[in-house]
Each structure stands twice: as C-alpha cells, then as structure tokens.
Amino acid sequence: MFFASRSFCCLGARTCRLRTDLLSRSFSLSAPATMAFRHKNTRRIEGLDSNVWVEFTKVAADPSIVNLGQGLPDISPPGYVKEELAKAAAVDRLNQYTRGFGHPSLVKALSQVYERVCGMKIDPLTDILVTVGAYGSLFSTIQALIQEGDEVIIIEPFYDCYEPMVKMAGAKPVFIPLRYKNDGKSASSADWVLDPAELANKFNSKTKAIILNTPHNPMGKVFTREELQVIADLCIKHDTLCISDEVYEWLVYKGNKHVKIATLPGMWERTITIGSAGKTYSVTGWKLGWSIGPQNLIKHLQVVHQNTLYTCPTPLQEALAQAFWIDYKRMDDPDCYFYSLSRELESKRDRMARLLQGAGLKPIIPDGGYFLIVDVSTLNVDLSDVDEKQPYDYKFVKWMIRSKKLSAIPLSAFCGPETKRQFEKYIRFCFIKQDSTLDAAEVILKNWSKQPA
Amino acid sequence: FLSLSSQAKMSRPVQARRLEGIDKNIWVEFVKLAATYSKVNLGQGFPDFPPPDFLKEAFVRALSGENHMLHQYTRAFGHPPLVKVLAQFFGKLLGRDLDPMTNVMVTVGAYQALFCCFQAFVDEGDEVIIIEPFFDCYEPMVRMAGGTPVFVPLRPKAPKDGKLMSSADWQLDPAELTSKFSKRTKAIVLNSPNNPLGKVFSRGELELIADLCVKHDVLCISDEVYEWLVYDGKEHVRIASLQGMWDRTVIIGSAGKTFSATGWKVGWTVGPSRLLQHLHTVHQNSVYHCATVAQEVVAQGFQRELELYGKPESYFIQLPKELQQKRDWLVQSLDAVGMKPIVPEGTYFLVADISEFKSDVPDVPNSDEPYDSRFAKWMVKNKGLAAIPLSAFYCGAHKNNYNHFIRFCFAKEEATLKAANDILQKWKREKTSP
Numbered sequence: 039m040f041f042a043s044r045s046f047c048c049l050g051a052r053t054c055r056l057r058t059d060l061l062s063r064s065f066s067l068s069a070p071a072t073m074a075f076r077h078k079n080t081r082r083i084e085g086l087d088s089n090v091w092v093e094f095t096k097v098a099a100d101p102s103i104v105n106l107g108q109g110l111p112d113i114s115p116p117g118y119v120k121e122e123l124a125k126a127a128a129v130d131r132l133n134q135y136t137r138g139f140g141h142p143s144l145v146k147a148l149s150q151v152y153e154r155v156c157g158m159k160i161d162p163l164t165d166i167l168v169t170v171g172a173y174g175s176l177f178s179t180i181q182a183l184i185q186e187g188d189e190v191i192i193i194e195p196f197y198d199c200y201e202p203m204v205k206m207a208g209a210k211p212v213f214i215p216l217r218y219k220n221d222g223k224s225a226s227s228a229d230w231v232l233d234p235a236e237l238a239n240k241f242n243s244k245t246k247a248i249i250l251n252t253p254h255n256p257m258g259k260v261f262t263r264e265e266l267q268v269i270a271d272l273c274i275k276h277d278t279l280c281i282s283d284e285v286y287e288w289l290v291y292k293g294n295k296h297v298k299i300a301t302l303p304g305m306w307e308r309t310i311t312i313g314s315a316g317k318t319y320s321v322t323g324w325k326l327g328w329s330i331g332p333q334n335l336i337k338h339l340q341v342v343h344q345n346t347l348y349t350c351p352t353p354l355q356e357a358l359a360q361a362f363w364i365d366y367k368r369m370d371d372p373d374c375y376f377y378s379l380s381r382e383l384e385s386k387r388d389r390m391a392r393l394l395q396g397a398g399l400k401p402i403i404p405d406g407g408y409f410l411i412v413d414v415s416t417l418n419v420d421l422s423d424v425d426e427k428q429p430y431d432y433k434f435v436k437w438m439i440r441s442k443k444l445s446a447i448p449l450s451a452f453c454g455p456e457t458k459r460q461f462e463k464y465i466r467f468c469f470i471k472q473d474s475t476l477d478a479a480e481v482i483l484k485n486w487s488k489q490p491a
Numbered sequence: 492f493l494s495l496s497s498q499a500k501m502s503r504p505v506q507a508r509r510l511e512g513i514d515k516n517i518w519v520e521f522v523k524l525a526a527t528y529s530k531v532n533l534g535q536g537f538p539d540f541p542p543p544d545f546l547k548e549a550f551v552r553a554l555s556g557e558n559h560m561l562h563q564y565t566r567a568f569g570h571p572p573l574v575k576v577l578a579q580f581f582g583k584l585l586g587r588d589l590d591p592m593t594n595v596m597v598t599v600g601a602y603q604a605l606f607c608c609f610q611a612f613v614d615e616g617d618e619v620i621i622i623e624p625f626f627d628c629y630e631p632m633v634r635m636a637g638g639t640p641v642f643v644p645l646r647p648k649a650p651k652d653g654k655l656m657s658s659a660d661w662q663l664d665p666a667e668l669t670s671k672f673s674k675r676t677k678a679i680v681l682n683s684p685n686n687p688l689g690k691v692f693s694r695g696e697l698e699l700i701a702d703l704c705v706k707h708d709v710l711c712i713s714d715e716v717y718e719w720l721v722y723d724g725k726e727h728v729r730i731a732s733l734q735g736m737w738d739r740t741v742i743i744g745s746a747g748k749t750f751s752a753t754g755w756k757v758g759w760t761v762g763p764s765r766l767l768q769h770l771h772t773v774h775q776n777s778v779y780h781c782a783t784v785a786q787e788v789v790a791q792g793f794q795r796e797l798e799l800y801g802k803p804e805s806y807f808i809q810l811p812k813e814l815q816q817k818r819d820w821l822v823q824s825l826d827a828v829g830m831k832p833i834v835p836e837g838t839y840f841l842v843a844d845i846s847e848f849k850s851d852v853p854d855v856p857n858s859d860e861p862y863d864s865r866f867a868k869w870m871v872k873n874k875g876l877a878a879i880p881l882s883a884f885y886c887g888a889h890k891n892n893y894n895h896f897i898r899f900c901f902a903k904e905e906a907t908l909k910a911a912n913d914i915l916q917k918w919k920r921e922k923t924s925p
Contacts, residue, residue, distance in 0.1 A: 076708060077612060077677075077708075077710055077739070077766065078769075079611060079612075079769040079772060080610065080611060080612060080613065080614045080636070080769075081614055081615075082610065082614075083610070083611065083769065083772045083773060083776070086772055086776055087768070087769075087771070087772040089775050091567065091775075091779075092567065092775065095566075095567075108564070110563050110564050111563060112560070112563075114559040114562075115559065115562050119562075120554060120559070120562070123554060123784070124550075124551065124554045124555070127547070127550045127551075127554075128547070128551075130540075130541035131539070132754060133541060133542050133751075133752045133753075133754045133755065134537040134538065134539075134752070134753045134754045135535065135537050135753045135754055136754060137522070138518065138519065138522075170599050170778040170781070170782075171778065171779070171780065173777075173778055173779045173780075174777070174778050177776070177777045177778065181507065181509065182506055182507060182510065183505060183506060183507060184507060185507035185508050185509065186508075199776065199779070202776045203776055203777075206776050207507065279505075316564075320562070321562045321563070322562075322563045322564045322780075323560075323561060323562045323563040323564050323565060323780075323782060323783030323784065324562065324782055324783075324784075325599075325778070325780055325781060325782045334505070335505065338505070338506040338507075338510060341506075341510050341513060341514045342510070344516045344518075344519065345513055345606070345628065345631045345632055345635050346602075346603060346606045346777070347599045347600060347602050347603040347606065347756070347778070348518075348600070348602045348628070349600075349756065350599075350756065351599075351754060351755050351756045351782055351785055352754030352755075353754060353755070354782060354784075354785075
C-alpha cells in the first residue's frame with residue numbers, strides 16, 4: 039500500500055515528463071505517434087522508479103530551508119584533501135584512464151590502512167575493488183552474488199537502496215526490524231536490537247546474504263561484538279554471505295568501538311566490507327567507495343565492474359590515495375582525521391540532541407554515524423486534514439519544511455511494507471552541518487511551540 | 492556437521508548466473524601487457540597529450556573558489572550547470588527544444604550510459620543487433636541483461652586501384668542487415684564514428700538503419716562518443732535527427748573523448764523523456780550520483796564551446812585538425828613498412844592489415860587464440876609496440892574472420908608517433924636484411 043502512495047507522490051514529476059513528450063512528438067514527423075509504443079521498462083526495474091531522495095532533495099533545495107535532511111555535509115573537507123585534488127588534476131597523465139579495478143596508489147593505500155585496522159593481509163590487486171561510491175559497491179556486490187531465487191535479509195530501518203537493489207537482482211528481500219528493548223530509561227541507539235530467535239527464523243536454504251550496516255543509518259546504532267557474533271554464527275551455519283556496509287566506520291562516539299564482522303572467525307571468506315571516501319573525508323561529491331574481501335568473491339565484483347562502468351575517475355582516486363597516506367602515517371595520533379572528525383561530530387550530535395530536547399522531543403542518541411532519529415508524534419501535529427495517502431512522517435516532514443523551514447527525512451522511507459506503520463512517527467536529522475546551520479536550526483526549534491502569527 | 496542449507500549452497504557457484512560468459516575482458520590482459528612491455532603504447536584508446544588548457548584552468552577555478560559544496564553530492568541525474576549546457580548544445584545540433592531535466596542524463600562515462608540502456612530496455616529473450624567490429628563491451632552488456640546479441644558484419648570492399656583502403660570501404664549489406672531484424676529485436680547499437688574501424692556512417696547508410704528501426708519499432712542506442720573526430724570535411728550525421736528516430740533513439744556522448752580527458756569519466760545520454768525516465772531508474776539504483784567537480788568542469792568546457800561554436804578557436808575544430816595530421820603520419824608510417832592501413836574517416840583509431848609481417852609470428856594450427864591476438868602479444872613483447880588485435884572487436888564465433896588486422900590509437904604526441912615509426916622502420920629493416 040505504501041509503495042502505491044510513494045509512486046503517487048511522484049506523479050507530479052511524471053506529468054511534467056508527459057507534457058515534454060507530447061511537445062517532442064509534435065516536432066517529429068513519425069507516423070507511429072498513434073501506434074502504441076512498446077518500449078517500456080524492463081522487468082528488473084519494474085516498480086523501482088520512485089525514490090525518496092529524488093522527491094525530498096527537490097523539496098528542500100530552496101535555500102531558505104534549513105536542510106538537515108539528506109546526508110550531505112555542509113562543512114568543508116579538510117584543506118589537504120582539496121589540495122591533493124588540485125595537485126592530481128595538474129598531472130597530465132592523471133587525466134586519462136587508470137587501472138579499472140582501482141588506481142594502483144589508491145588500492146595500495148587502502149590495503150595498508152585496512153591491514154592495520156583488521157590485522158590481516160589484504161592484497162591490493164585481488165582483494166579490493168574501487169567503485170563509484172559505496173552505492174556502486176553495494177550494486178556491484180549484489181549484481182555479482184545475488185540472483186533470482188535468492189533471499190537477502192535486510193535489517194530495518196535500512197538505507198533505502200538495499201531493497202530496490204536486491205529486487206533489481208531478481209531476489210527477495212526478507213526484512214527483520216530492530217526492536218526497542220524497553221527499559222524506559224535512556225533513549226540510545228543501543229536500545230534498539232535484533233531478537234536473536236526472530237533473526238534465526240529468517241535464515242533458510244535460500245538465504246544468500248544478509249546486509250549489515252554498522253554504524254547504522256538512520257539509527258546510529260553501532261553493533262557490538264556480541265551482536266555481530268550472533269549474526270556471524272548464523273552466516274556460518276547457513277553458509278550465507280555478509281554484505282557489510284561500514285561507510286560510517288570512523289564515526290563512533292565515546293564508549294563505542296566499531297567492530298568489523300569480517301574479522302570474526304569464519305567471516306573473512308564470506309564477507310564483503312564496503313567503505314566510502316565521501317563519509318571518511320566529508321567529500322560525498324567525489325563518489326568513491328570500495329569493496330574489500332577475499333579474492334574468490336571480489337573477482338566477481340570485478341567482473342560486474344568491468345561490464346558496468348569499467349573504471350572510476352583518476353584524479354579523484356589519486357587525491358584520495360594521497361589523503362589516505364597522510365592519515366595512515368598518523369593513525370597513532372589523535373589529530374588523524376579519522377578521529378578528529380569523529381570528535382567534531384560528537385559535539386554536534388550532543389548539541390542537536392539538546393536542541394531537540396529543548397523543543398520537547400526525545401531524540402534517540404546515536405552511538406555512531408551522523409544521523410539521529412526522533413519520535414515527533416509527541417508534538418501532536420494534526421495532519422489528518424492533509425489529503426494525501428502518505429505515511430504520517432512524510433506528511434510531517436513536508437509540513438515542517440513548509441511551515442517551519444526545517445527539513446528532515448521521514449523514517450518510513452527506510453522500512454519494508456510491514457514495518458512502515460511502526461516507524462512512521464520518526465524522522466531523521468543529519469547533523470554533519472556547520473555551526474551556522476545548527477544555529478539556524480536552533481532558532482527554529484526554540485520558536486517551535488510559539489504560535490505562528 | 493553441515494546444515495541442509497549450506498549443503499545446497501555448496502553445490503552451486505557463489506556468483507550470479509548473469510556473469511556467465513562475461514568474465515573475460517581483453518583490456519585487463521592487454522593493458523597489463525602494455526604496462527609491462529611497451530616502449531610505445533598505441534593500444535588502449537586514450538590521448539597521451541593533456542586536456543586543453545581551458546579545461547585545466549576551469550578545474551583550478553572550481554577548486555580554488557569559495558564553494559566547497561563542489562565536494563558534495565549534486566543532482567543525481569546530472570549537475571544542473573552541465574545538463575543545462577548539454578541541453579542547449581545538443582538542442583542546437585538537433586534542432587529541437589531540449590529540457591535539461593528530462594532529455595539529458597549524466598553518467599559515469601559513456602560506458603555507464605551504455606549499461607543503463609541495456610539494463611533499462613533489454614529483457615531476457617530480447618535480441619539486440621550489434622554491427623561488427625564493435626566496441627567490445629556491447630556484447631557482454633547485452634548478455635548480462637539476459638539479451639541475445641545478433642551480429643551483422645561490416646564487409647570490406649576492395650579499394651580502387653592504387654588507393655589505400657578507407658573505413659568507408661567497409662559497409663553493411665542491406666539485405667543481410669534486413670534479415671537480422673525479427674519480432675524479438677529490441678534494439679540496434681550504432682557506433683558512429685566507429686571504434687575500431689573509424690568508419691563514419693553516411694546519411695544514406697543511417698537512413699537504411701533508420702527505416703528498419705521505424706518499420707520494426709526498434710530502439711537505437713547511438714554511441715556517438717567520437718562525434719567531433721571526423722576528418723576530410725566529412726559530416727557526422729546524428730541518426731536521431733532522421734525521420735522517425737528521435738522518439739526511439741538514445742544518444743550517448745563522452746567528455747573523455749570530447750575533451751581529451753578520459754580519466755574524468757563523465758558521459759551523458761540525450762533522448763526523449765519516455766526513454767530517459769527508465770535510464771533514471773537504472774541510474775538511481777546503481778550509482779545514483781556522478782562526481783560533482785568533474786561535471787562542473789565539463790560544464791564550463793561546454794560553455795566555452797557553445798560560445799566558440801563554428802569558430803576556428805573551437806576545440807571541436809582544432810582537435811580533429813590536429814588528429815587528422817597524426818592520422819596521416821601514422822598512415823604514412825605503416826604504409827612505408829608494408830602494414831596496410833585502412834584510412835579512418837573518424838575516431839582516433841586506425842586498423843592495419845599485418846599480413847606481410849606474418850612470417851615473424853608463425854601460425855599455430857588448432858590454436859584457440861586468434862592469430863592477430865598472438866601477433867599483437869608477440870609485437871608488444873618483442874618490439875615494444877602495443878596495439879590491439881581486431882578480433883577483440885568480434886564475437887567469439889567470428890573472431891577468426893578478420894584475424895590479420897590490428898588497431899592502433901593515434902591520439903598521441905608527435906614524439907610518440909615518431910618513436911612508433913622508428914620501431915616500424917627498424918622492424919622492416921630486420922625483416923628484409925638476410
């Protein structure tokens with residue numbers, strides 16, 4: 039039902055396209071204007087055309103809106119990162135094709151950094167693939183290893199692309215929600231857990247993979263070693279692969295540790311670990327990511343890559359390699375960007391939480407990542423007169439953008455059909471924002487309860 | 492003890508069926524060989540000269556500006572300044588009003604544009620016509636989409652007496668082409684100017700294809716990445732401008748080829764919204780965004796070209812002028828030593844017949860590997876000159892049909908082409924001396 043409502047809200051854009059189409063047809067002299075045009079979309083993309091980002095980035099593009107929606111830093115990347123890009127583009131040969139599976143200096147740097155983190159040997163040429171963002175890694179992994187007849191376990195709420203990507207590969211997503219273990223006291227992302235028995239029930243002979251996202255978007259949950267062990271045990275028992283989306287791996291806050299599931303016994307050989315330059319260096323617009331895993335799995339991702347886009351941009355990869363060398367050399371130093379960014383974000387997290395609490399809301403404090411979610415039903419905003427068959431959170435965010443000039447993302451966008459009801463009172467805020475943006479948000483939240491003139 | 496589910500899984504391969512038969516890739520092998528052995532690399536298609544100064548300046552400007560948001564996501568279907576200028580530019584070329592939001596989509600190189608087209612339009616059981624020789628990725632991409640490639644060859648006609656063969660002498664047989672269209676034909680892939688031959692399809696040849704597309708309601712995926720690289724005053728005709736074609740064509744272009752910056756991987760599709768909307772769906776479920784700063788710089792490049800269009804300082808006029816000269820040098824070099832070049836009408840590739848050098852690389856009967864592939868490997872290892880065997884651009888069944896040709900890339904500095912000439916001259920001397 040909610041899928042239908044989502045495509046309903048995209049109707050506006052499609053009507054626009056139809057108009058342009060009629061216009062273009064009036065130019066062409068082809069007789070077949072009246073003949074039915076049989077070229078519709080392929081089966082693999084049926085129903086996958088709507089997308090929460092295409093919808094909400096448009097709505098929030100107005101510069102007068104304080105945009106805490108899309109996960110987009112408005113802070114500057116570190117100076118040396120920008121400098122390395124300028125240096126790389128000035129080298130003539132770096133403006134031409136590089137190695138398809140990953141620029142040599144980049145895969146070398148990645149192997150060094152991750153060998154140190156994982157404590158194991160990682161071959162830069164066979165165990166790593168560089169992709170167009172972590173998004174590209176997710177796509178390559180799913181296209182390489184998942185097919186019709188397979189089931190893939192997805193933990194809800196989930197980064198929204200997992201579901202359409204699994205469907206595009208012809209497979210069936212099997213959802214399992216994080217559940218609030220209610221002790222009434224704190225509201226932390228750690229309070230949201232998987233039920234081990236429920237999880238075990240989701241595995242069967244068709245389960246090809248489970249997608250893990252830690253630190254988790256949108257919840258901010260950092261899975262503990264014990265929680266990962268439960269997942270690992272099931273993967274080993276059922277010979278299931280693990281696709282581990284760890285793009286926020288460096289953004290973990292005090293008292294928490296990011297554990298890589300691939301380092302648990304029996305897991306390296308069945309895990310693809312995905313990382314992101316965009317999240318590591320606050321350069322989402324560079325669209326570079328990577329998949330790391332055993333050669334016998336990565337080789338299949340490489341086949342997908344050589345048949346989809348072949349190679350990623352050279353100067354960006356070179357600049358990223360140089361940035362990694364700079365930080366690799368200071369991984370024992372607190373000034374390393376991997377740690378300094380995390381510290382900077384922790385104070386922004388705390389500020390965001392305070393602002394929301396000040397407005398009478400109870401945010402779920404994330405242990406990692408740069409998002410937090412909050413239950414807005416306590417504000418009792420009556421939207422029953424809004425004549426759209428949309429979940430409450432979609433209506434709330436649109437109302438908030440219009441009347442409060444503040445944007446967020448509705449959480450039901452991150453849920454499967456069964457769970458949307460459960461999460462439709464939550465919205466997600468992004469806090470990787472500069473002080474002036476948070477100041478503007480503060481003004482809005484402080485004035486929230488004041489009646490509009 | 493193994494659970495039932497893990498026993499079931501062990502009996503099947505870990506990878507998905509869609510990867511069947513598409514794992515081999517000529518470039519992975521030949522790029523490695525060139526990197527290891529070549530002194531002069533005329534193999535893989537990329538310039539060894541830099542992108543134009545105005546592009547490098549645009550890059551410096553973009554990075555030194557106040558706007559650090561160029562390092563963050565831009566619009567998924569294409570950075571607004573880029574799609575706007577592409578809509579303007581191609582609207583002008585096609586004589587129609589293009590909407591930057593719905594008639595243009597930016598991709599990670601033309602390669603990803605091709606991928607989006609096949610994924611969006613080719614279902615299991617669909618046939619896709621591919622003209623041989625073809626840029627090698629078309630076949631595996633069609634197969635990965637579950638489609639069936641149907642091949643139709645360009646056939647060489649003997650050139651006029653005393654003249655070198657031209658890419659124009661390689662032609663489709665109209666009856667043969669017609670026979671390839673069936674009820675199951677979903678699309679035809681057209682590549683003009685053609686890689687590897689350099690053929691620039693004439694208006695008449697395109698009309699033949701267009702008539703068949705209209706008659707059979709078939710889509711045209713038109714790979715026009717070398718659109719500016721046409722020589723001898725030839726015209727690049729855009730098939731989408733022919734009658735009945737706009738509605739059924741996706742045009743693909745490349746900043747890498749347009750601006751001699753292959754490493755930036757910015758490409759685009761232009762077409763009617765009812766086709767592009769499906770490319771959007773594939774794109775948003777595969778890569779979603781393309782790198783922002785690369786798009787910003789390409790937009791500035793196009794802005795400059797829009798202003799200078801048709802003027803002598805236009806890069807789109809200067810580049811083909813320079814490349815034509817390089818083409819002519821290479822043609823001379825090859826002709827002088829007995830390798831018979833097929834003079835290309837366009838692109839920066841040239842194919843030559845190496846029959847006269849066969850004595851250096853003896854035939855191996857019953858070899859799985861096509862002759863030209865063994866020849867090219869021998870040549871890079873023993874002469875330090877890298878080129879690509881023409882069989883790389885044919886389907887498996889046809890790899891031995893034209894197996895005494897190799898492809899050279901001439902988008903190279905004068906020094907590189909001179910060095911290639913030296914190698915060829917020395918080789919010829921070694922052959923003729925006792």
